Amino acid sequence: MFYREAGDFKTSYRADSQTFPIRLDRMGYFAALAVAYGVVPFVIDDYWANAVFVPFLIYAIAAIGLNILVGYAGQVSLGTGGFMAVGAYAVYKLMTAFPEVPIFLHVILAGGITACVGVLFGLPSLRIKGFYLAVATLAAQFFLVWLFNKVPWFYNYSASGQITAPDRTMFGIFITGAQTSAAAKYLFCLVILTLVALMARNLTRGTVGRKWMAIRDMDIAAEIIGVNPLSAKVTAFAVSSFFIGIAGALLFSVYLGAAEVGEAFGINKSFLVLFMVIIGGLGSIFGSFAGAAFLVLLPVFLKNVLVGGLGWPTDVAAHLELMIVGALIVVFLIVEPHGLAQIWRIAKEKLRLWPFPH
């Protein structure tokens, strides 16, 4: 009753093949966009921006990127942290080398550079499959982190070995640096996330996406029906790394402001993004959003309840958080291996029939 596809007639090819073919879906997404652009920027303050909104937006970009690789193309990667580091260091080098170019371009370029690195590390996926590939991507993770730690050129020979984002503006408004307002950070990330999500959505339902899914379901069979595994796998790695690079660039320049590679982009970051994808739902763009929101909100919530509400010491709370996150992963895999996105699908199914299920 509340969710229905009936009565939504298409009279042209254009209408039939639009991004969101069901009117109710479309209206829902427009409403969400209207709130995100029209309401949130005016009420957001520094706490909400830094604790919830900006990390959510950035991790959603990373999760979409990883979901393309793991969920759509079936190539498990544990190198997300390393690729995010590539994006961060690329944007840092670009920002310091060309201060007059708008930051938006730098972020996109950083994504492009990450895509090249991603393709390089993705090439072995043609020979190596499954677990072996998952472990092989760890090579990217460790090698890249080591590289950014040991080669001083990457951090401009700074004494601390850290990279610090300089102040950069767009249209005269600060986007990076200490003077940035919460709304500016939020809007900048939101614009990029919107573009990324639209691009991912359209890629995954088009030819490229179908090739990815064919490779995921069974690569040999896909090859036999004429899908080129080289191009499918390489494009999956390229697109995925492009998004992940953008997320890394934003994480460093807009959110953190200063970063040390081992700490900000270590293996834990790889797992965090992977968990977002699993909990959200493999092979679902909506799932990437849901997973990112869940894992960004959970620590904030637990911290407020355990430390703020019950007054427990922070270290006990941190350990409990690890336990809860780990247990949740296992529970999700047992109860709903397709994640929050599947729960959402089931809910829609139910709403379609409610209140007369027979």
Place this chain on the structure above:
Amino acid sequence: MLEQLTYASEAALNGLMAGVMYSLVALGFVLIYKSSGVFNYAQGVMALFAALTLVGIQNGQVPFAHLINAVTGGHLESFGWQVPAVLAILLTIGVMVGMAIAIEKLVLKHLVNQAPIILFMATIGLAYFLEGFGDVMWGADIKTLDVGLPQGINETVESLTGAWFGYGFFIDNLDIVAAVVSVALVAALTVFSQYSKQGRALRAVADDHQAALSVGISLRFIWILVWSIAGFVALVAGIMWGSKSGVQFSLSLIALKALPVLMLGGFTSIPGAIVGGLIIGMGEKLFEFFIGPMIGGATENWFAYVLALIFLVFRPQGLFGERIIERV
């Protein structure tokens, strides 16, 4: 030049010893992978948890002291007794067996017939859980583990090599003990899997789950058995690594060191785990010795992975792995 060579061979020898330690962790992976098809990412955390439990029992720590203190506002610390090492090890084995049963009942049982990658991710979740659980149970501070293993430089080796090459090699006694223990462990496991009834059942399960079920082998019992053995191997690895560098979070990272060993040796082969460990241990020490100074050092973090990656491109199933046959 000759001096360089003796240094290099010392590095190689130390690498071999480190490699034995990697093999020890890799062994746990292979056991579980062979018999249940689960790639157990939590193996390293299991080693950490086993070592933590051992230290905790030895020192008579109160489990969950921090949590209890946080809830009740008390300040419990320890029972105030010391447990002898042998008894503590036996108790820890008991805890690991209990853990194996719990994992089977709570996790694996519900994930039968899922894709291998789902099981893999479940063990990542398990690793997070165990890491938090170990910290909540025993506290996160760095602990020293002492079960009476010899430590420090081995003087026999030093004086012998000193007499031969004019330069005494530095070999830690602990490394020698670890090497001996690993060899014994591998021998014991091989005998167990070749000649005992359970061992034969275990190999049957590894070959084909359904066929094993059809001839009356209890899959659940085998899984509990295998996870218990893996827990025992984790305990041995935890004792060795814990005596060497203290019981702390970084102990769980040895799992990450064992992964390239597995890739190199093949996921399904026990000898592969040993040979892979030796190659990687020696390779990374030599690489660090010859190439490391030129490119900034600390290459040990990634060398093993890159080596395994390059190797796999040419031989995707690893050195001793079973040939991967794919059918549509």
